[in-house]
Amino acid sequence: MDKPTPDAGQEVDWIKRVQQGEQEPFGLLIELHQRRVFSIIYHLIRRRDDVEDIAQEIFIKAFQAIRSYNFESSFGTWLSRVSVNHCYDYLRRLRSSRVRYFWEMGDEARLQLEARAEREGEAGLNQEDQMVLKEFTTKLLERAPVEDQVVLGLKELEDLSVEEIAEIMSLKVSTVKVRLHRARKRMLKDVMRMREGR
């Protein structure tokens, strides 16, 4: 959050005023939630230059739909849902490009990178390795179905729990688990396919 968190009552008051047609409190809601919205957009769409434009579209959409917010979930969750749905539509319009960088590496360099990733686990890769892996994972995500991109983005990049994802996507926890499992499996198959088709 950019500003100190207001108490829940204050946020509810801002939302109600916006629902009655005031604009000014919406500015306060934007300041309160913009970091979260920017993070979701960036991790799902991964286009740094487009994040702000997409954030504007999301906030406008939220403003226009704010009367439908019924206080059942937190405003943050509701706004995340609007953001994820918008990103989902955006991703559907985009189409993937092929994986290049990782697969253009020589065999030896690729095997060394794999070995380092295996040995180092979650941390300790040098900056160059990280760049390569980022490129590689980004491209793989771009090739994946949009549903997989969204669910993996929320889990692996936004680091949300399965329960939080279920709430944002209005799904059952078990459904999210199944989708995650399938998404990981498809992505691993894609890695294998690329490896074999090289």
Added chain:
Amino acid sequence: MRCKDVETILGEAKPKSLPEPVREHLLGCNSCRGIWRDWLLLRAGFVALAEDPAPQASLGFGVRLIRRLEFVQDPGSAAAEFFERVGRRFVLAGLLLAMLFILALVLPSSGPLRGPATAEVYLAQPEPSTQREGPILGDEFSDSNEITPVDSTNGSGKR
């Protein structure tokens, strides 16, 4: 352990917290070890991406957005509300008409729901007479100048 079970666990597991039976399985199974290696590569990629900080909103983002909302809201809200209301009525009227049309097609041509409009109507019609009826009080009291039929039995047809 079966490969299928191991695959499921690998997807959920953190690299340094693999259960012992899975580790043992990986030692003896090339296929699962390959999957694990790919998964570690992917996880490392995810971690690298997640650590990449999202861009910050530029200075005045909120102010610009609120200014934009002024242009978005006015034409949008009134028109949208109007079209929503009108559109909803059109849809409802359309549905009603469609339902009536379907009912008209489905219902039988006669029945309790059909009015008398299409039912057969029998009106009392005078039966056409085949024989001319004679006057009740006899010919003597008749004002008519017509000639009464001839009685053929006694041959006295003249008056």
